[in-house]
Amino acid sequence: xxxxxxxxxxxxxxxxxxxxxxxxxxxxxxxxxxxxxxxxxxxxxxxxxxxxxxxxxxxxxxxxxxxxxxxxxxxxxxxxxxxxxxxxxxxxxxxxxxxxxxxxxxxxxxxxxxxxxxxxxxxxxxxxxxxxxxxxxxxxxxxxxxxxxxxxxxxxxxxxx
Ligand code: MN
Numbered sequence: 735x736x737x738x739x740x741x742x743x744x745x746x747x748x749x750x751x752x753x754x755x756x757x758x759x760x761x762x763x764x765x766x767x768x769x770x771x772x773x774x775x776x777x778x779x780x781x782x783x784x785x786x787x788x789x790x791x792x793x794x795x796x797x798x799x800x801x802x803x804x805x806x807x808x809x810x811x812x813x814x815x816x817x818x819x820x821x822x823x824x825x826x827x828x829x830x831x832x833x834x835x836x837x838x839x840x841x842x843x844x845x846x847x848x849x850x851x852x853x854x855x856x857x858x859x860x861x862x863x864x865x866x867x868x869x870x871x872x873x874x875x876x877x878x879x880x881x882x883x884x885x886x887x888x889x890x891x892x893x894x895x
Contacts, residue, residue: 744817773843774786783797784839794856798813849864
């Protein structure tokens with residue numbers, strides 16, 4: 735059983751790879767060069783920012799309806815979306831009209847991340863990460879508050895660097 739392929743089945747089902755230039759997720763050897771994170775500005779029907787972290791061989795993903803915060807004090811909603819293939823961290827282009835997520839995708843920020851020691855983990859609904867991007871730098875938290883709807887998380891920067 736291939737965990738990575740199963741994890742990407744939702745991604746693949748949503749897309750027609752004859753129509754869109756997005757990666758298929760079937761590439762065997764993809765050099766991740768460590769723990770990549772990427773934020774893609776996606777001018778779909780509603781402009782949003784897709785925040786993705788390379789974990790367990792895929793890009794765990796959240797859609798932020800508003801721009802990710804550059805400083806502490808702002809908490810942004812982050813809606814969990816389907817896992818994307820690692821190759822997606824380099825994807826930029828325009829998804830054609832009529833296709834899932836139609837609109838322009840641009841890389842807004844990209845870099846590496848590491849987990850803070852006290853990060854509880856994705857399954858437990860709390861990731862503490864230190865980002866080294868061009869725009870996003872320092873310690874951030876992704877948390878799934880217990881009283882929020884399924885799939886809704888918060889993303890914010892902490893005071894600590
Ligand atoms: Mn998107």
